[in-house]
Amino acid sequence: MSEQPEIGTLVVASAGSDAQAEQVIAQRDASERGLAFLWTGTRSATAGLSRLKEARVPVFYVPDKLAFGLRTLLNYHQWRDSRQTDGFGQCPAITQDQEQTVAGLKALGRTAFSEHESKRLISAWGVPVAQEITASDPATAVTAAESIRFPVAVKADSPDILHKTEAGVVRLGLNSAEQVRSAVEEVMSNAALAAPGGTINGALVQEMVSGGVEVIVGVSYDQQLGPVLLFGTGGVTVEVYNDVALRLCPISRAEAVEMIDQVKGSRLLKGFRGSPSADVDALADVLVQVSHMASQLEGTLSELDINPLMVLPEGQGVRAVDALAVFRE
Structure with missing residues (x-):
């Protein structure tokens, strides 16, 4: 037998x-x-x-x-x-622009970075981010919102506030100048209460990204295995269901596709109850790029969370709506 x-x-x-x-x-x-x-x-x-x-x-x-x-x-x-x-993932050499971005963040003199600063980092590795403008006051925020076009979101941009929703420094779906002014005053006041004496860069005026599927992409470092890439269902559900896939970095594109298929929530990316199929190709590209960054910045980067990363309908790419990067001491 x-x-x-x-x-x-x-x-x-x-x-x-x-x-x-x-x-x-x-x-x-x-x-x-x-x-x-x-x-x-x-x-x-x-x-x-x-x-x-x-x-x-x-x-x-x-x-x-x-x-x-x-x-x-x-x-x-x-x-x-x-x-x-398919072979193993190969990591290219870090570029001069990427090195300059890292150097610029190090020059800030701290290890934790705000959302806007964290997006500067991931943008250097080709991760598309939501359109956003930092404003110092309500009037500047209104001008930014009119440039981006309503509806917009307003957030306090601070490296000292890790959980913005809980701190009351996020306002979504704003459709008028008056709503933006009021939102800026509220989030800046709440930010001062949430991080007294902390760094507050201003108010972040951001486009509302809709019609996509929320996922999370993260990086951590294991003392023995090195950089580890995480992919899973995004938003708060990642903490509830722990529906994630992990791989050692760097990964190949075939491994990126495997990670996506491993997550149960990836069914939403393939069209669910009439919703369009999402841009899985663009998502796979981002997973590979982030794995390269994790490998290239080993010893510098401590952790990275992109949550949510919005995966838009097929052909429309992805957008990082929020991000948090932390460097080593």
């Missing part, structure tokens, strides 16, 4: 006598196919069990652990086949 082409691993389930253990070991040695043993006897039994272990036959005691082990083995071979076909 183990020699049939559709069979990858033979599983023997038994309490296993010494004689049967020898038969199983002989079968393993005579075949190139995998073999695993599901021990159904008591763990205190010695007949056959110690012999299987000595011969390095994989022994499992419960079916779910056996299934998990087989699934992991299959995942490894699928990953290996994919890498042999």
Whole structure:
């Protein structure tokens, strides 16, 4: 049976006598196919069990652990086949413009950056961002809103306020000059309360990006493995469902597509209940670009969150609506 082409691993389930253990070991040695043993006897039994272990036959005691082990083995071979076909992600050299952007942020003399400053960083790596203008007062904000065109959003731009919604420094869907003036006064007042003595760069007037699917793209660093890229469903739902995929950086484009397909919420990107299909190609490009940035800035960048990244209908690209970058001390 183990020699049939559709069979990858033979599983023997038994309490296993010494004689049967020898038969199983002989079968393993005579075949190139995998073999695993599901021990159904008591763990205190010695007949056959110690012999299987000595011969390095994989022994499992419960079916779910056996299934998990087989699934992991299959995942490894699928990953290996994919890498042999598509290769590994390759990271290009950092450009002079990218180095200048990083140097400019370092010159600010702090490690945490505001939304607008964080978007300067990701823009240098080709991540499209929502159109926005920083305003110092309500009148300037109105001029900015008229330039961008209503409706707009108004946010306080501060590196010292990480959770803007909770701090009351975000106003969305503003449709008139009066609404913008009022919003600027409110968010700036709330920002002063949320970060007394902190840095507040002004009010960020931003286009309202609609008609897209919210996703999150993030970067963190593992002490042993290095830069790690995260992709998942965006907004607050990422904290609720933890529907994410992780990869070591840099990634290839094929790996970017794998990450997208791995996330359950990616069904929304393919059109759902009459909604149009989203621009998955543009999303895959962004995942690759961010993975390059994570690799190139290892030792400088500490973490990055782009949440939400709006994936617009097919052919319209993506827009980063919010971002947070933190450098190492």
